[in-house]
Amino acid sequence: MADMPDAAEPESGARPAARVEGRDAILEAAAAAFTERGYTATTIDDIADRLGATKGRVYHYYRSKADIFLDIHRYAMQRMLDVVSPIARSPLPPAARIAEMVRAHALLLMASFPFQRVSVQGLERHLAGRVTERQRNALDGVIRMRDAYEALFIGVLEEGVATGAFRPLVARRAVKPILGSLNWLTVWYRPRPQEDAGAQAAIAEEMVEFVVRGLRP
Amino acid sequence: MADMPDAAEPESGARPAARVEGRDAILEAAAAAFTERGYTATTIDDIADRLGATKGRVYHYYRSKADIFLDIHRYAMQRMLDVVSPIARSPLPPAARIAEMVRAHALLLMASFPFQRVSVQGLERHLAGRVTERQRNALDGVIRMRDAYEALFIGVLEEGVATGAFRPLVARRAVKPILGSLNWLTVWYRPRPQEDAGAQAAIAEEMVEFVVRGLRP
DNA sequence: CGGGCATGATACTACCCGGTAGGTGCAAGA
DNA sequence: TCTTGCACCTACCGGGTAGTATCATGCCCG
Numbered sequence: 001m002a003d004m005p006d007a008a009e010p011e012s013g014a015r016p017a018a019r020v021e022g023r024d025a026i027l028e029a030a031a032a033a034f035t036e037r038g039y040t041a042t043t044i045d046d047i048a049d050r051l052g053a054t055k056g057r058v059y060h061y062y063r064s065k066a067d068i069f070l071d072i073h074r075y076a077m078q079r080m081l082d083v084v085s086p087i088a089r090s091p092l093p094p095a096a097r098i099a100e101m102v103r104a105h106a107l108l109l110m111a112s113f114p115f116q117r118v119s120v121q122g123l124e125r126h127l128a129g130r131v132t133e134r135q136r137n138a139l140d141g142v143i144r145m146r147d148a149y150e151a152l153f154i155g156v157l158e159e160g161v162a163t164g165a166f167r168p169l170v171a172r173r174a175v176k177p178i179l180g181s182l183n184w185l186t187v188w189y190r191p192r193p194q195e196d197a198g199a200q201a202a203i204a205e206e207m208v209e210f211v212v213r214g215l216r217p
Numbered sequence: 218m219a220d221m222p223d224a225a226e227p228e229s230g231a232r233p234a235a236r237v238e239g240r241d242a243i244l245e246a247a248a249a250a251f252t253e254r255g256y257t258a259t260t261i262d263d264i265a266d267r268l269g270a271t272k273g274r275v276y277h278y279y280r281s282k283a284d285i286f287l288d289i290h291r292y293a294m295q296r297m298l299d300v301v302s303p304i305a306r307s308p309l310p311p312a313a314r315i316a317e318m319v320r321a322h323a324l325l326l327m328a329s330f331p332f333q334r335v336s337v338q339g340l341e342r343h344l345a346g347r348v349t350e351r352q353r354n355a356l357d358g359v360i361r362m363r364d365a366y367e368a369l370f371i372g373v374l375e376e377g378v379a380t381g382a383f384r385p386l387v388a389r390r391a392v393k394p395i396l397g398s399l400n401w402l403t404v405w406y407r408p409r410p411q412e413d414a415g416a417q418a419a420i421a422e423e424m425v426e427f428v429v430r431g432l433r434p
Numbered sequence: 435c436g437g438g439c440a441t442g443a444t445a446c447t448a449c450c451c452g453g454t455a456g457g458t459g460c461a462a463g464a
Numbered sequence: 465t466c467t468t469g470c471a472c473c474t475a476c477c478g479g480g481t482a483g484t485a486t487c488a489t490g491c492c493c494g
Contacts, residue, residue, distance in 0.1 A: 056472050060470095176405055276482095281482080452480105453477090458472085460470090461471105
């Protein structure tokens, strides 16, 4: 088992020989298509059309539609973890740390909207049953990443309750409405061409305000 | 135009001669199937199987899968409006009124879970483009109901800001994380056989607590 | 008791879509 | 100039699924 890939960062489901840039182009087009039509209603031809290509190109990089879907989830969760876990481990007091985490989460949701929207809308339902063993492993990996992400928030909540920074609450329960108010962004928010840092920052601050107040003693 | 159906309560998309009980059975089975697999991945045979019947029965009551989908949304929104709008119009002070509305919303989400889950997960995406004119009208009706529902919350928020019961906020923005924390229930909550009023009430209280504190001055 | 109608089953059709097989063009080395 | 291999395309197949056309079975009412 010495030459196993790093278990903490599951590997891509793309075909082994695939170039990274080619693979990323597929993922970006697929994320946009899934965002617009949903997983099942999106056809491989939809994805190819967005690239000005044909199915051949898509299948040159990925074995199946499910593999593309899983890779999008993996990318999205990895980016979220990369941004937020340093904050969760920082020496800030719990209230300030949660505020930073919420801000970063909201901003990243808007910044890489198609990927994050696909990620937030869930995956188990779409792949129920009809997966190969390799895909099942990838699915489990994504679910573990999601649990680890939620655990970052639960950890800070528990610390804040212990120090008295937050009201008494059950961290495992309280984390749901927090992530809910954040992730609901993917339902109502639509990236607009002109709108930039300003408007996105205002939305993020609204989230921070709401969450931080909801936790105060 | 004197004999138009009540515009505020759009009529069912079922076949005109359909019995109400027969139609409701279809809707219930369809809501369960859509909840499990999603709209596109659910087949008419899936719905029929849940009834111990065949496609013939389903098509006896509904013209198309999209009509069933739209009717589920209509039902779900109508029930939510029926429960929450009396509260929104009650003479309670804003803070107490919002608390009651949040509680009622959360409890109804859990009580009629399959319908509400289908409703919350949205509909525009699944029907984009491929609808008849009649379906387009039904779709617009559902969207109007959804906007009216959100307006109930916005109204109470504005009143609370005016009376000083809530912190200064832009109601149109602040309503998003509120409904987000609530509707996120449909993502993580799973109804369990034994769990009853007690556990559901506890979850609802968590929501109430979080929202009310998030609004305080 | 017989006709009509609501209710539903059976047996199709036409089409769409994921996936595959094999080919083509082109760039880089020798 | 020949060769090799990558990147991608064309053409196709097979299974699945929405929707339809038609037939069977009761149940109510005269």
